[in-house]
Amino acid sequence: MLPDFLAAVDFSTLPVRPEALTIPAFSLGGSEWGPFALRWYSLAYIVAIAGGWWLLTRMIRRPGAPVTERQLDDFITWVTLGVIGGGRIGYVLFYNPAKYLADPVEILRLWDGGMSFHGGCFGVIAACFLHGWAARYSGLRLLDYVATVTPLGLGVGRIANFVNGELWGRPTGTDWGIIFPDAGPEPRHPSQLYEAGLEGGVLLIVLTLLFWFTPARLRPGLLSGVFGIGYGLSRYIVENYREPDRQLGILDSGLTMGQTLSLPLILAALLLLVLALVRKPVAA
Numbered sequence: 001m002l003p004d005f006l007a008a009v010d011f012s013t014l015p016v017r018p019e020a021l022t023i024p025a026f027s028l029g030g031s032e033w034g035p036f037a038l039r040w041y042s043l044a045y046i047v048a049i050a051g052g053w054w055l056l057t058r059m060i061r062r063p064g065a066p067v068t069e070r071q072l073d074d075f076i077t078w079v080t081l082g083v084i085g086g087g088r089i090g091y092v093l094f095y096n097p098a099k100y101l102a103d104p105v106e107i108l109r110l111w112d113g114g115m116s117f118h119g120g121c122f123g124v125i126a127a128c129f130l131h132g133w134a135a136r137y138s139g140l141r142l143l144d145y146v147a148t149v150t151p152l153g154l155g156v157g158r159i160a161n162f163v164n165g166e167l168w169g170r171p172t173g174t175d176w177g178i179i180f181p182d183a184g185p186e187p188r189h190p191s192q193l194y195e196a197g198l199e200g201g202v203l204l205i206v207l208t209l210l211f212w213f214t215p216a217r218l219r220p221g222l223l224s225g226v227f228g229i230g231y232g233l234s235r236y237i238v239e240n241y242r243e244p245d246r247q248l249g250i251l252d253s254g255l256t257m258g259q260t261l262s263l264p265l266i267l268a269a270l271l272l273l274v275l276a277l278v279r280k281p282v283a284a
Contacts, residue, residue, distance in 0.1 A: 008187035011180045016163045044160035048153030049080055055149045059211065064218055064284035066141035071131075078131045079146065082123030083153075090119010094257055096247055117154070117235075118261040124150070140220045141282070147227035148207040154231070155200020162192035169194075169241045183243070191242035198234035206230060218284055222276035228269025232262040 021038040053076050060067055067075065091114045092100045092107055100107050124146060132139025161167045168180045169189025177187025207223060207230075210216040216223055239258045244250055248257050255263075 008175055009178050011165055011178050018164045040163045041157075041160040044153075044156040045083075047156050049076070049083075051152050051156075052146070052149040055152070056145055059145055059148065059217075062217070064282060066132075066138050066145070067135075071135050071137065074135070075127070075131050075142070078127040079124055082125075082127030083120045084115075084123075086123015086126070087115035087117070087120030090116030090122065094119065094261065095245055099247075116261075117231075118265065121265070138220060140224070144217060144220065144223035145211075147224045148211045149204075150227060151200050151204035151207065151231075155196045155204065158192045158196035158200060162190060162196070167192055168243055170243050188243070189241040191238055194238045194241060195234065198238060199231055203227065203230045203234065215281060215284075218281040219276045219279070220282065221272040225269045225271075225273030225276055228265050229273065232266035232269060235259070235262045236266075 018039050018041070019037040020040045020043050023037070025032060027033070053072070056072055057069060059065070060069065060072060088107065094116055096114070125143060128143040128146060129139035132142055165180050165182065168178070168183050169191030171177070171186040172189055175187060178190050179185060179187055207227060210223060210226065216226075236259050239256045239262075242256070242258070244256045250256060251260060253260065
């Protein structure tokens with residue numbers, strides 16, 4: 001018999017709920033209002049954007065920063081639209097196009113879930129370069145700074161996925177794991193936490209050390225390249241433990257959609273890293 005710490009855990013017994021805050025229904029002005037709920041997943045987006053902005057305001061104080069504080073404040077609106085718009089469009093195109101073609105209005109129902117990191121990544125890249133073009137600074141250098149803080153958002157987002165009891169892992173094949181309410185009776189890998197640790201914790205530490213303790217920030221594309229490689233590899237590995245999306249399953253290639261989208265990201269990041277290393281650094 002396995003020790004308790006190696007036994008399966010029933011998710012419903014954990015002290016976690018999707019709602020961070022719930023306001024009960026109430027009457028006001030002769031009308032019924034509520035109930036209203038603030039979900040952890042929504043809160044994760046707020047923490048990611050606010051936390052990323054706070055870190056960036058400190059990072060641009062170092063010599064050689066590509067933007068001023070005023071430009072950064074303006075950019076936050078652009079990147080927020082890039083994350084949400086790109087993430088939603090990416091999910092629609094890559095993960096469930098038939099559903100949204102049948103009812104395009106569903107695309108606007110963001111509260112029902114359905115976001116793609118790879119789509120959001122493209123949205124952020126577009127925001128960096130478009131704002132850089134409009135404000136006349138290097139979008140690639142800003143992308144390096146944004147890439148350094150992005151793991152914060154990835155980490156809190158994956159933890160929110162776990163709290164929601166969604167995007168669970170594949171069956172473990174052992175008595176260890178977590179039994180998620182909507183995933184059947186089998187213990188499953190908590191793949192959300194694997195991703196939070198790799199894409200969030202490990203990658204944040206690596207990029208933070210590179211930014212603050214090396215001249216990496218002065219080589220345009222280097223930090224973005226490291227992020228792309230780190231995220232792509234982490235996602236590719238964890239996909240082996242994560243349950244594929246039901247509407248897609250394993251693709252004919254033998255890969256999941258997440259792995260398929262991560263491969264070109266890794267290749268592009270490798271090219272970016274090589275170019276960053278062979279070019280001369282910018283002046284601090």
